[in-house]
Amino acid sequence: MEWMKKVKMAADRAREEVHDIVTEPKKQLKRITDEIRPRMAEEDFVEYDLDRWMGEITQLNADIKIISSTIVIESGDECEWKRMIKVRKMEHQSHVSESPHRSEKRDSEVKQFDFNKLKEKPQRQITVDGDYGSMGVSDMTLLYCGKDTLCLTDRTGHKTNTLQSGGLAVWDICWSSFLDRFLIVTPRTLRSLNVQTKEVTQIKQVSDKNKADFCRCTCSNQTLLVSFEHRGSVVEEWNMSGEWKMMRRWQPPVSCQQNEWICEIGFSCDGSRIGVAVWVDDQYDQVQVRDRSMNILNNITFPCHLAFGYFLLSLPSGQWLTHEVKNKELRIIDGDGILQQTLTYDKSVRTTALLGQRCLVIRTNDNELCFHDLC
Structure with missing residues (x-):
């Protein structure tokens, strides 16, 4: 009979919804396992990684214990057959949180960088090619430029994926944890890269062809800063939530002096400060520490040797x-803009990135990626 078929269809649909709910922890466990196994095999982990994995497993165990579903059967003269049986997952507040002890261990760990390890042979090394030295990092992934390619690799230095860049001139790359995307700056466009789908999307709100060429980008939470490549460089602040709105636009003399170029800009790891490198050709280079309103808190002046300026990398x-x-x-x-230490690397340095809170990746001028574990 027709009504029996409809009941069966409703029951089958409810069964599928229940299956999706109860298999969710299994998918999460597989994700954790897939990350742990290769890292263990390569012995590429530290105490921070163990703490994080234990926290995720503890949370998963708690989620499994509290999984609950409620079946609601609607009845009446006007029964909606498609929703005759409703299944929903009861939401429970997590009782697993990061302990102060774990946070203290993490804080102490990231402060124990041993820069003398840069004198030792790199733990891993990759030969790369291409004219653009830009690199960006998420927690576990390094994105760097090859010849007409964008390459993704992990902390072990194993290449995990190569994407055709379509001949893009990549000026800069930064990671947005807010968007869960890499942001890629070319002279005229801002694009995002979804690591999971490998999809590259142009962000049209920011990619305005009537402006000067972009130069650098940096993110903190939902805030994006982009600078432009010309004397008297302009800096724009964008809110990445919703429709992408420009919040502020700094021009000389606030962004820099009219005869200066901003060659680098970056948020500190906690987002409270902005590091800016400026240069005047054949005169000087400056590294400046600023507040979020672009006020200069301190600066260090260096002699100008090359028409490229200085690069900056924020450390935890x-x-x-x-x-x-x-x-x-x-x-x-240091965080106040005071020079603490000068080191000499054995090769000319092109760009740097910090992967996984402890691994300094140096791209040398002879196109090698050198992975140095600093703690």
């Missing part, structure tokens, strides 16, 4: 790692 300890392009000297600056 609140420090900055800075270097002149194609130079062997690496300088450590």
Whole structure:
């Protein structure tokens, strides 16, 4: 009979919904296992990783114990057959949180960088090609430029994926944890890369062809800063939530002086400070620490050797790692903009990135990626 078929269809649909609910923890466990196994095999983990995995497993165990579903059967003269049986997952507040002890261990761990390890042979090394040295990192993935490609690799240095870049001139790359995407700056466009789907999408709200060329980008939470490549560089602040709105636009003399170029800009890891590198050709380079309103808190002036300026890398300890392009000297600056230490690497440095809170990746001028575990 017709009504029996409809009841069976409703029951089958409810069964599928229940199946989706009860198999969700299994999918999460597989994701955790797929991450742990290769890392264990390569012995590529530290105490922070163990704490994080234990936290995820503890949370998963708690979720399994509290999984509950409620079946609601509607009855009446006007029964809606498609929703005759409703299944929903009861939401429970998580009781697993990061303990203060674990946070303290993480804080102490990231502060124990041993920069003397840069004098040792890299733990891993990759030969790369291409004219663009830009790199960006998420928690576990490094995105770098090859010849007409964008390459994804993990902390072990194993290449995991290669994407055709379509000949894009990639000026800069940064990771947005808010969007869960890499952001890629070319001279005229801003694009996002979804690591899971490998889809590259142009962000049209920011990619305005009537503006000057983009130069650098940096993210903190839902805020994006982009700078432009010209004397008297302009800096724009964008809110990445919703429709992408420009919140502020700094021009000289606030962004920089009219004769200066902003060659690098980056948020500190906690988002409270902005590091800016400016240069005036044949005169000087400056590394500046600023507040969120672009007020200069401190600056260090270096002699100008090349027309490329300095690069900046924010460290979890609140420090900055800075270097002149194609130079062997690496300088450590504290959160207040005071020079603390100068190191000499054995090769000329092109760009740097910090992968997994402890692994410094150096792209050398002879196109090698060198992975140094600093703690």
